[in-house]
Amino acid sequence: LYRDQLIEQLGLTDVRTFKPAREDLAETDPAGMLWMSDTDACCHIRKVVPLARALTGFEAWISGRKRFQSKTRSALDAFEIDEGRVKVNPLADWTAADILDYAKTHELPTHPLVAQGYPSIGCMPCTSKVAPGEDPRAGRWRGQDKTECGIHWPIHGKEIDGSGI
Numbered sequence: 395l396y397r398d399q400l401i402e403q404l405g406l407t408d409v410r411t412f413k414p415a416r417e418d419l420a421e422t423d424p425a426g427m428l429w430m431s432d433t434d435a436c437c438h439i440r441k442v443v444p445l446a447r448a449l450t451g452f453e454a455w456i457s458g459r460k461r462f463q464s465k466t467r468s469a470l471d472a473f474e475i476d477e478g479r480v481k482v483n484p485l486a487d488w489t490a491a492d493i494l495d496y497a498k499t500h501e502l503p504t505h506p507l508v509a510q511g512y513p514s515i516g517c518m519p520c521t522s523k524v525a526p527g528e529d530p531r532a533g534r535w536r537g538q539d540k541t542e543c544g545i546h547w548p549i550h551g552k553e554i555d556g557s558g559i
């Protein structure tokens with residue numbers, strides 16, 4: 395797995411895995427098909443709630459969002475306050491070329507799906523290939539108004555437009 399490759403190559407020692415709560419899945423999505431009818435609810439139990447558990451006890455966290463990824467991220471600041479926590483976005487002003495250059499310089503592996511046309515990777519049912527010229531995140535929830543899973547609020551306002559990884 396790409397994740398394991400990164401852990402080994404970077405020598406990471408405190409990688410934590412958070413999953414949806416069994417009771418949330420049993421109550422809200424027992425058939426595992428919620429993504430077909432209500433993607434906001436599906437993302438809520440699978441991403442928003444687990445991340446909230448993961449952040450418990452922390453005063454700050456770091457996201458990898460970049461302004462070039464989508465129109466809804468084009469005004470992203472380097473620092474935000476989110477639910478009383480500082481959120482740091484150190485890559486906010488990086489371009490796609492900056493990322494490739496950095497990865498090359500430091501011999502970091504790129505995600506194997508990027509070369510197959512998936513510049514932004516989410517859950518399998520909600521991620522499609524992106525055509526040349528499209529926003530890198532255009533393949534996420536394609537055909538829906540939703541642009542974020544809900545772990546990041548949109549830049550302006552608190553409404554979920556949708557509010558990702």
Ligand code: SF4
Pocket residue numbers: 429432433434436437438440441516517518519520543
């Ligand atoms: S991205 Fe799709 S499958 Fe994944 S949690 Fe959200 S709605 Fe569910």
